[in-house]
Amino acid sequence: xxxxxxxxxxxxxxxxxxxxxxxxxxxxxxxxxxxxxxxxxxxxxxxxxxxxxxxxxxxxxxxxxxxxxxxxxxxxxxxxxxxxxxxxxxxxxxxxxxxxxxxxxxxxxxxxxxxxxxxxxxxxxxxxxxxxxxxxx
Numbered sequence: 001x002x003x004x005x006x007x008x009x010x011x012x013x014x015x016x017x018x019x020x021x022x023x024x025x026x027x028x029x030x031x032x033x034x035x036x037x038x039x040x041x042x043x044x045x046x047x048x049x050x051x052x053x054x055x056x057x058x059x060x061x062x063x064x065x066x067x068x069x070x071x072x073x074x075x076x077x078x079x080x081x082x083x084x085x086x087x088x089x090x091x092x093x094x095x096x097x098x099x100x101x102x103x104x105x106x107x108x109x110x111x112x113x114x115x116x117x118x119x120x121x122x123x124x125x126x127x128x129x130x131x132x133x134x135x136x137x
Contacts, residue, residue, distance in 0.1 A: 013038025
């Protein structure tokens with residue numbers, strides 16, 4: 001059985017799209033193959049994104065990638081995860097159904113260490129809970 005392909009895009013490809021990619025490849029790998037990219041890749045996966053994924057049993061070894069790396073590839077679904085008010089959201093010009101699912105960038109969280117990690121958890125949980133409906137539509 002061929003898997004459907006999904007591309008998650010945001011600005012830095014260090015937090016939101018990385019978490020979405022990891023969750024799909026961990027929990028929906030029987031039906032989906034996920035990738036992620038950013039319009040302005042940070043060049044790293046945020047350590048707190050890796051931390052909060054590990055808390056839910058996902059060992060992620062992602063890499064921050066530019067959208068250009070995927071030009072010419074076909075995806076069944078393309079999901080932008082940026083908060084339009086705060087980010088320069090990337091545009092996908094290729095094929096595939098496109099969905100916008102905005103989330104605040106946890107990399108911009110402020111506060112003490114616990115408050116910042118909690119912001120990462122909140123975004124992780126929101127992404128995880130929304131994926132089922134996005135992937136099944």
